[in-house]
Amino acid sequence: MARVELQKIKIRYLPRLIILSEEKEVSTKLEGSLIFYLLTEIKNYLKLSPPKRRAIFYNGVSVGTIAFVNVKNGSAEVGYFIGKDYWNKGIATIALKKMLLFGFNKIGLKKIYAHTNKNNLNSQKVLLKNKFIMKKSGGEKLYFEKLK
């Protein structure tokens, strides 16, 4: 059983996480670069709204991040990536499960949603294994949500 933990992001984690997120197989599946999101989060942090991003650790090694973005009115979008050398070990599925507990039970979210590309079967599987429901499938994007 994979030992997966979520930790608040520390500056010293960033060089490795940015390198993992910039690998072609990962970056082509993400909406924006990790650097872009981190800059937005620093801006929010300065406005005293702490970022909701966690580093994902697998057997003590940082392998990716998971985050709530667009947090408003009790709902948030979840986004995540895992470095490609660590795919298909169940890491994202466990990380999302832990993030859902944090979102629903600690910070009071009522709805958590996600978008995936139609061809991103891997990510869809991670959502379905966490009992997200697919609600819309227009165009290239699928929309999934889970209510508390």
Ligand SMILES: CC(C)(COP(=O)(O)OP(=O)(O)OC[C@H]1O[C@@H](n2cnc3c(N)ncnc32)[C@H](O)[C@@H]1OP(=O)(O)O)[C@@H](O)C(=O)NCCC(=O)NCCS
């Ligand atoms: C999506 C992503 C986070 C998944 O991480 P992961 O740790 O490999 O996910 P898991 O191992 O928990 O689950 C992946 C599942 O997809 C399955 N899978 C992999 N390739 C598949 C394919 N081509 N067709 C169907 N299922 C597939 C795996 O078998 C596994 O399911 P299983 O546990 O039932 O066997 C990772 O691939 C990633 O970072 N991709 C690039 C960034 C990205 O797409 N982020 C999400 C944007 S919406």
